[in-house]
Amino acid sequence: MTDARALSRRIASLLAEERNRLADFLVALADFDRQRGWGTLGYASLFQYLERELRLTSSAAARRVTAAALVQRFPAVVEPLRDGRVCMSVVYELSKALTPENASEVLPRFYGLSKREAEALVAELRPVANPPRREVVTAVVRIAPPVRVSAPAGARTAAPVPERTSPAKSERVQPDADLFSAAARPRDEVEPLDAELRRYHLTVSKAFLAKLDAAKDALSHTIPDGDTEAVLTAALDLLLEQTARRRGLVKKPRAAAPKPSDDPRHVPAAAAREVWRRDGGRCSFRLPDGSACGSTTRLELDHILPVALGGKPEVGNLRVTCALHNRLAARVMFGDRWMDQFTRDRTRAAALPGGDGP
Numbered sequence: 001m002t003d004a005r006a007l008s009r010r011i012a013s014l015l016a017e018e019r020n021r022l023a024d025f026l027v028a029l030a031d032f033d034r035q036r037g038w039g040t041l042g043y044a045s046l047f048q049y050l051e052r053e054l055r056l057t058s059s060a061a062a063r064r065v066t067a068a069a070l071v072q073r074f075p076a077v078v079e080p081l082r083d084g085r086v087c088m089s090v091v092y093e094l095s096k097a098l099t100p101e102n103a104s105e106v107l108p109r110f111y112g113l114s115k116r117e118a119e120a121l122v123a124e125l126r127p128v129a130n131p132p133r134r135e136v137v138t139a140v141v142r143i144a145p146p147v148r149v150s151a152p153a154g155a156r157t158a159a160p161v162p163e164r165t166s167p168a169k170s171e172r173v174q175p176d177a178d179l180f181s182a183a184a185r186p187r188d189e190v191e192p193l194d195a196e197l198r199r200y201h202l203t204v205s206k207a208f209l210a211k212l213d214a215a216k217d218a219l220s221h222t223i224p225d226g227d228t229e230a231v232l233t234a235a236l237d238l239l240l241e242q243t244a245r246r247r248g249l250v251k252k253p254r255a256a257a258p259k260p261s262d263d264p265r266h267v268p269a270a271a272a273r274e275v276w277r278r279d280g281g282r283c284s285f286r287l288p289d290g291s292a293c294g295s296t297t298r299l300e301l302d303h304i305l306p307v308a309l310g311g312k313p314e315v316g317n318l319r320v321t322c323a324l325h326n327r328l329a330a331r332v333m334f335g336d337r338w339m340d341q342f343t344r345d346r347t348r349a350a351a352l353p354g355g356d357g358p
Protein backbone atom coordinates (compact mmCIF):
# COMPACT_ATOMS: atom_id res chain seq x y z
CA MET A 1 0.00 0.00 0.00
CA THR A 2 2.75 2.42 0.98
CA ASP A 3 4.68 1.41 -2.12
CA ALA A 4 1.63 1.97 -4.30
CA ARG A 5 1.05 5.39 -2.67
CA ALA A 6 4.66 6.44 -3.20
CA LEU A 7 4.58 5.24 -6.80
CA SER A 8 1.33 7.10 -7.40
CA ARG A 9 2.88 10.32 -6.10
CA ARG A 10 5.78 9.85 -8.50
CA ILE A 11 3.42 9.21 -11.44
CA ALA A 12 1.41 12.32 -10.58
CA SER A 13 4.56 14.41 -10.45
CA LEU A 14 5.77 13.03 -13.80
CA LEU A 15 2.40 13.89 -15.33
CA ALA A 16 2.61 17.46 -14.01
CA GLU A 17 6.11 17.69 -15.42
CA GLU A 18 4.96 16.41 -18.81
CA ARG A 19 2.24 19.07 -19.01
CA ASN A 20 4.71 21.74 -18.00
CA ARG A 21 7.14 20.66 -20.70
CA LEU A 22 4.35 20.59 -23.27
CA ALA A 23 3.35 24.18 -22.43
CA ASP A 24 6.99 25.29 -22.64
CA PHE A 25 7.39 23.45 -25.92
CA LEU A 26 4.35 25.17 -27.45
CA VAL A 27 5.45 28.61 -26.26
CA ALA A 28 8.89 28.04 -27.81
CA LEU A 29 7.33 26.71 -31.01
CA ALA A 30 5.01 29.72 -31.23
CA ASP A 31 8.03 32.05 -30.84
CA PHE A 32 9.90 30.11 -33.49
CA ASP A 33 6.93 30.45 -35.84
CA ARG A 34 6.48 34.16 -35.10
CA GLN A 35 10.13 34.76 -36.03
CA ARG A 36 9.77 32.50 -39.07
CA GLY A 37 12.71 30.52 -37.80
CA TRP A 38 11.72 27.66 -40.09
CA GLY A 39 12.12 29.98 -43.10
CA THR A 40 15.58 31.03 -41.94
CA LEU A 41 16.52 27.36 -41.80
CA GLY A 42 15.22 26.82 -45.34
CA TYR A 43 11.84 25.19 -44.70
CA ALA A 44 8.70 26.25 -46.53
CA SER A 45 6.55 26.21 -43.41
CA LEU A 46 6.45 25.31 -39.75
CA PHE A 47 4.74 22.11 -40.80
CA GLN A 48 7.60 21.12 -43.07
CA TYR A 49 10.10 21.96 -40.32
CA LEU A 50 8.31 19.69 -37.84
CA GLU A 51 7.94 16.89 -40.32
CA ARG A 52 11.40 16.98 -41.89
CA GLU A 53 13.71 18.37 -39.18
CA LEU A 54 11.98 16.96 -36.10
CA ARG A 55 10.75 13.83 -37.90
CA LEU A 56 7.18 14.04 -36.64
CA THR A 57 4.43 12.21 -38.52
CA SER A 58 2.23 14.49 -40.60
CA SER A 59 -0.66 14.24 -38.15
CA ALA A 60 1.57 15.00 -35.15
CA ALA A 61 3.09 17.94 -37.04
CA ALA A 62 -0.36 19.24 -38.01
CA ARG A 63 -1.50 19.11 -34.35
CA ARG A 64 1.51 21.12 -33.26
CA VAL A 65 1.08 23.68 -36.05
CA THR A 66 -2.49 24.19 -34.87
CA ALA A 67 -1.37 24.44 -31.26
CA ALA A 68 1.44 26.90 -32.05
CA ALA A 69 -0.98 29.10 -34.01
CA LEU A 70 -3.48 28.93 -31.15
CA VAL A 71 -0.85 29.91 -28.57
CA GLN A 72 0.18 32.87 -30.72
CA ARG A 73 -3.37 34.09 -31.09
CA PHE A 74 -4.52 33.27 -27.58
CA PRO A 75 -1.68 33.22 -25.02
CA ALA A 76 -4.35 32.59 -22.38
CA VAL A 77 -4.48 28.91 -23.37
CA VAL A 78 -0.93 28.30 -22.13
CA GLU A 79 -1.71 28.14 -18.41
CA PRO A 80 -4.70 25.77 -18.78
CA LEU A 81 -2.45 23.52 -20.90
CA ARG A 82 0.24 23.72 -18.22
CA ASP A 83 -2.01 22.69 -15.35
CA GLY A 84 -4.01 20.14 -17.32
CA ARG A 85 -7.35 21.93 -17.52
CA VAL A 86 -7.01 21.72 -21.31
CA CYS A 87 -5.40 18.71 -22.97
CA MET A 88 -3.66 18.54 -26.35
CA SER A 89 -6.47 16.55 -27.95
CA VAL A 90 -8.82 19.48 -27.36
CA VAL A 91 -6.54 22.10 -28.92
CA TYR A 92 -7.78 21.47 -32.45
CA GLU A 93 -11.39 21.95 -31.33
CA LEU A 94 -10.44 25.10 -29.43
CA SER A 95 -8.85 26.52 -32.56
CA LYS A 96 -12.21 26.26 -34.29
CA ALA A 97 -14.15 27.95 -31.53
CA LEU A 98 -12.02 30.77 -30.14
CA THR A 99 -12.19 34.30 -31.46
CA PRO A 100 -10.63 37.43 -29.95
CA GLU A 101 -14.14 38.52 -28.95
CA ASN A 102 -15.27 35.33 -27.26
CA ALA A 103 -12.00 33.88 -25.90
CA SER A 104 -12.35 34.93 -22.27
CA GLU A 105 -15.86 33.55 -22.10
CA VAL A 106 -15.50 30.44 -24.26
CA LEU A 107 -12.09 29.12 -23.17
CA PRO A 108 -13.21 28.12 -19.64
CA ARG A 109 -16.05 26.09 -21.14
CA PHE A 110 -13.43 23.70 -22.58
CA TYR A 111 -11.78 23.02 -19.24
CA GLY A 112 -11.78 19.33 -18.37
CA LEU A 113 -13.50 18.27 -21.60
CA SER A 114 -12.62 15.15 -23.55
CA LYS A 115 -12.07 15.42 -27.29
CA ARG A 116 -15.61 14.20 -27.97
CA GLU A 117 -17.15 16.62 -25.48
CA ALA A 118 -15.12 19.43 -27.03
CA GLU A 119 -16.39 18.47 -30.48
CA ALA A 120 -19.94 18.64 -29.19
CA LEU A 121 -19.30 22.05 -27.66
CA VAL A 122 -17.84 23.35 -30.94
CA ALA A 123 -20.92 22.11 -32.76
CA GLU A 124 -23.07 23.95 -30.24
CA LEU A 125 -21.03 27.15 -30.58
CA ARG A 126 -20.90 27.11 -34.35
CA PRO A 127 -24.30 25.93 -35.56
CA VAL A 128 -24.30 28.17 -38.61
CA ALA A 129 -20.67 28.04 -39.60
CA ASN A 130 -20.37 24.28 -39.30
CA PRO A 131 -23.51 22.40 -40.33
CA PRO A 132 -23.03 18.64 -40.68
CA ARG A 133 -23.58 18.78 -44.41
CA ARG A 134 -22.79 15.26 -45.46
CA GLU A 135 -24.59 14.62 -48.71
CA VAL A 136 -22.38 11.60 -49.09
CA VAL A 137 -22.09 10.04 -52.53
CA THR A 138 -21.24 6.42 -51.87
CA ALA A 139 -19.13 4.59 -54.41
CA VAL A 140 -20.34 1.12 -55.36
CA VAL A 141 -18.13 -1.96 -55.60
CA ARG A 142 -17.54 -3.11 -59.17
CA ILE A 143 -19.53 -6.37 -58.97
CA ALA A 144 -22.73 -4.53 -58.16
CA PRO A 145 -24.99 -3.56 -61.09
CA PRO A 146 -24.26 -0.04 -62.30
CA VAL A 147 -25.95 2.43 -60.04
CA ARG A 148 -26.16 6.12 -60.62
CA VAL A 149 -24.56 7.45 -57.54
CA SER A 150 -25.42 11.08 -58.04
CA ALA A 151 -27.47 11.91 -55.01
CA PRO A 152 -30.55 13.90 -55.87
CA ALA A 153 -30.66 16.82 -53.53
CA GLY A 154 -31.50 15.58 -50.08
CA ALA A 155 -31.95 11.95 -51.10
CA ARG A 156 -28.94 10.56 -49.32
CA THR A 157 -28.33 12.91 -46.51
CA ALA A 158 -26.40 10.81 -44.05
CA ALA A 159 -26.96 13.00 -41.04
CA PRO A 160 -30.10 14.98 -40.51
CA VAL A 161 -29.52 18.69 -40.20
CA PRO A 162 -30.33 19.54 -36.61
CA GLU A 163 -32.65 22.27 -35.56
CA ARG A 164 -30.77 25.49 -35.65
CA THR A 165 -30.42 26.76 -32.16
CA SER A 166 -30.09 30.50 -31.84
CA PRO A 167 -26.98 31.14 -29.87
CA ALA A 168 -26.64 34.20 -27.73
CA LYS A 169 -24.95 36.88 -29.75
CA SER A 170 -21.74 36.66 -27.78
CA GLU A 171 -21.51 32.96 -28.57
CA ARG A 172 -21.76 33.34 -32.29
CA VAL A 173 -18.37 32.42 -33.58
CA GLN A 174 -16.49 33.77 -36.54
CA PRO A 175 -13.64 31.31 -36.77
CA ASP A 176 -10.28 32.88 -37.25
CA ALA A 177 -9.64 32.55 -40.95
CA ASP A 178 -5.88 32.35 -40.64
CA LEU A 179 -5.94 29.62 -38.08
CA PHE A 180 -8.58 27.84 -40.03
CA SER A 181 -6.99 27.73 -43.42
CA ALA A 182 -3.94 25.84 -42.24
CA ALA A 183 -5.19 23.03 -40.12
CA ALA A 184 -8.95 22.96 -40.18
CA ARG A 185 -9.49 22.41 -43.88
CA PRO A 186 -12.11 19.71 -44.34
CA ARG A 187 -10.52 16.56 -45.60
CA ASP A 188 -11.85 13.92 -47.93
CA GLU A 189 -12.01 10.43 -46.58
CA VAL A 190 -10.61 7.50 -48.48
CA GLU A 191 -11.32 3.98 -47.33
CA PRO A 192 -9.42 1.10 -48.96
CA LEU A 193 -11.78 -1.70 -50.02
CA ASP A 194 -9.25 -4.00 -51.69
CA ALA A 195 -5.97 -3.64 -53.54
CA GLU A 196 -7.54 -1.53 -56.28
CA LEU A 197 -10.77 -0.06 -55.03
CA ARG A 198 -11.24 2.84 -52.66
CA ARG A 199 -14.45 4.20 -51.25
CA TYR A 200 -14.26 7.96 -51.44
CA HIS A 201 -16.39 10.10 -49.14
CA LEU A 202 -16.64 13.67 -50.29
CA THR A 203 -18.71 16.48 -48.85
CA VAL A 204 -19.95 18.64 -51.69
CA SER A 205 -22.31 21.54 -52.24
CA LYS A 206 -25.60 21.30 -54.10
CA ALA A 207 -24.03 23.48 -56.77
CA PHE A 208 -21.38 20.81 -57.29
CA LEU A 209 -24.04 18.12 -57.70
CA ALA A 210 -25.90 20.30 -60.21
CA LYS A 211 -22.68 20.68 -62.21
CA LEU A 212 -22.03 16.96 -62.00
CA ASP A 213 -25.50 16.22 -63.36
CA ALA A 214 -25.01 18.76 -66.13
CA ALA A 215 -21.70 17.08 -67.04
CA LYS A 216 -23.41 13.68 -67.08
CA ASP A 217 -26.04 15.06 -69.44
CA ALA A 218 -23.36 16.57 -71.66
CA LEU A 219 -21.49 13.25 -71.79
CA SER A 220 -24.58 11.06 -72.07
CA HIS A 221 -23.57 9.94 -75.59
CA THR A 222 -20.13 8.69 -74.57
CA ILE A 223 -20.97 7.65 -71.00
CA PRO A 224 -24.61 6.57 -71.28
CA ASP A 225 -24.88 5.09 -67.78
CA GLY A 226 -23.63 8.37 -66.28
CA ASP A 227 -21.04 6.56 -64.19
CA THR A 228 -19.73 9.20 -61.80
CA GLU A 229 -16.17 7.97 -61.78
CA ALA A 230 -16.06 7.91 -65.60
CA VAL A 231 -17.50 11.44 -65.83
CA LEU A 232 -15.16 12.85 -63.21
CA THR A 233 -12.19 11.03 -64.78
CA ALA A 234 -13.00 12.65 -68.11
CA ALA A 235 -13.20 16.04 -66.41
CA LEU A 236 -9.91 15.51 -64.59
CA ASP A 237 -8.19 14.37 -67.81
CA LEU A 238 -9.28 17.62 -69.45
CA LEU A 239 -8.06 19.65 -66.52
CA LEU A 240 -4.71 17.90 -66.33
CA GLU A 241 -4.21 18.26 -70.07
CA GLN A 242 -4.95 21.96 -69.83
CA THR A 243 -2.55 22.41 -66.91
CA ALA A 244 0.15 20.45 -68.70
CA ARG A 245 -0.30 22.66 -71.77
CA ARG A 246 0.04 25.76 -69.61
CA ARG A 247 3.26 24.37 -68.17
CA GLY A 248 4.55 23.63 -71.65
CA LEU A 249 4.32 19.89 -71.14
CA VAL A 250 2.22 19.02 -74.18
CA LYS A 251 3.13 15.71 -75.74
CA LYS A 252 3.61 17.11 -79.24
CA PRO A 253 5.36 20.45 -79.21
CA ARG A 254 4.79 22.66 -82.20
CA ALA A 255 7.03 21.74 -85.16
CA ALA A 256 7.98 25.33 -85.93
CA ALA A 257 9.88 27.10 -83.17
CA PRO A 258 7.78 29.96 -81.81
CA LYS A 259 9.27 33.37 -82.33
CA PRO A 260 11.39 34.48 -79.41
CA SER A 261 9.67 36.69 -76.86
CA ASP A 262 10.98 40.09 -75.82
CA ASP A 263 9.88 39.47 -72.22
CA PRO A 264 12.99 38.43 -70.23
CA ARG A 265 10.69 36.47 -67.90
CA HIS A 266 9.22 34.42 -70.70
CA VAL A 267 10.30 30.79 -70.41
CA PRO A 268 10.24 28.93 -73.73
CA ALA A 269 7.97 25.88 -73.63
CA ALA A 270 10.81 23.52 -74.54
CA ALA A 271 12.93 24.74 -71.60
CA ALA A 272 9.97 24.50 -69.20
CA ARG A 273 9.31 20.97 -70.37
CA GLU A 274 12.89 19.88 -69.85
CA VAL A 275 13.18 21.46 -66.40
CA TRP A 276 9.89 19.90 -65.38
CA ARG A 277 11.04 16.48 -66.53
CA ARG A 278 14.49 16.86 -64.93
CA ASP A 279 13.02 17.85 -61.55
CA GLY A 280 10.36 15.16 -61.67
CA GLY A 281 7.48 17.62 -61.32
CA ARG A 282 8.41 18.34 -57.71
CA CYS A 283 9.90 21.18 -55.71
CA SER A 284 13.67 20.74 -56.00
CA PHE A 285 14.61 23.23 -53.25
CA ARG A 286 17.18 21.67 -50.92
CA LEU A 287 16.28 21.44 -47.25
CA PRO A 288 18.98 21.64 -44.56
CA ASP A 289 19.43 17.86 -44.55
CA GLY A 290 20.20 17.96 -48.27
CA SER A 291 16.99 16.29 -49.37
CA ALA A 292 14.65 18.01 -51.83
CA CYS A 293 11.45 19.62 -50.55
CA GLY A 294 9.50 17.40 -52.95
CA SER A 295 6.23 19.29 -52.70
CA THR A 296 3.85 18.75 -55.61
CA THR A 297 1.50 21.65 -54.89
CA ARG A 298 1.62 25.27 -56.06
CA LEU A 299 4.64 24.58 -58.22
CA GLU A 300 6.42 27.31 -60.12
CA LEU A 301 9.48 27.71 -62.32
CA ASP A 302 12.15 29.54 -60.36
CA HIS A 303 15.08 31.41 -61.90
CA ILE A 304 18.12 30.39 -59.84
CA LEU A 305 19.86 33.64 -60.79
CA PRO A 306 16.91 36.08 -60.78
CA VAL A 307 15.85 37.84 -63.98
CA ALA A 308 16.51 41.16 -62.22
CA LEU A 309 20.17 40.15 -61.89
CA GLY A 310 20.48 39.05 -65.48
CA GLY A 311 19.33 35.42 -65.04
CA LYS A 312 18.30 33.80 -68.30
CA PRO A 313 15.27 31.57 -68.88
CA GLU A 314 17.51 28.63 -69.71
CA VAL A 315 17.38 25.07 -68.46
CA GLY A 316 20.55 25.46 -66.40
CA ASN A 317 19.16 28.52 -64.62
CA LEU A 318 15.68 27.16 -63.97
CA ARG A 319 14.26 24.78 -61.42
CA VAL A 320 10.85 23.68 -60.20
CA THR A 321 10.00 24.97 -56.73
CA CYS A 322 6.86 25.29 -54.68
CA ALA A 323 5.57 28.86 -54.36
CA LEU A 324 6.83 29.07 -50.77
CA HIS A 325 10.36 28.05 -51.63
CA ASN A 326 10.32 30.30 -54.69
CA ARG A 327 9.59 33.21 -52.37
CA LEU A 328 12.04 31.97 -49.76
CA ALA A 329 14.78 31.82 -52.40
CA ALA A 330 13.96 35.41 -53.38
CA ARG A 331 14.16 36.46 -49.74
CA VAL A 332 17.55 34.83 -49.41
CA MET A 333 18.69 36.61 -52.59
CA PHE A 334 17.22 40.06 -51.98
CA GLY A 335 16.69 40.17 -48.21
CA ASP A 336 13.54 40.48 -46.11
CA ARG A 337 13.29 44.27 -46.20
CA TRP A 338 13.34 44.42 -49.95
CA MET A 339 10.82 41.58 -50.33
CA ASP A 340 8.44 43.02 -47.72
CA GLN A 341 7.83 45.94 -50.05
CA PHE A 342 6.20 43.61 -52.53
CA THR A 343 4.49 41.05 -50.38
CA ARG A 344 2.75 41.07 -47.08
CA ASP A 345 2.91 37.35 -47.09
CA ARG A 346 5.15 36.25 -44.26
CA THR A 347 5.17 32.70 -45.55
CA ARG A 348 3.43 31.63 -42.38
CA ALA A 349 2.34 28.06 -41.88
CA ALA A 350 0.30 28.06 -45.04
CA ALA A 351 1.78 25.03 -46.72
CA LEU A 352 0.07 22.20 -44.99
CA PRO A 353 0.15 19.11 -47.14
CA GLY A 354 -2.92 16.95 -46.77
CA GLY A 355 -1.94 15.09 -43.66
CA ASP A 356 -4.30 12.72 -41.98
CA GLY A 357 -5.57 15.44 -39.73
CA PRO A 358 -4.94 16.33 -36.13
Ligand SMILES: [Zn+2]
Pocket residue numbers: 044283284285293294295321322324325
Ligand atom coordinates in the same frame (compact mmCIF):
# COMPACT_ATOMS: atom_id res chain seq x y z
ZN1 LIG B 1 9.35 23.53 -51.63
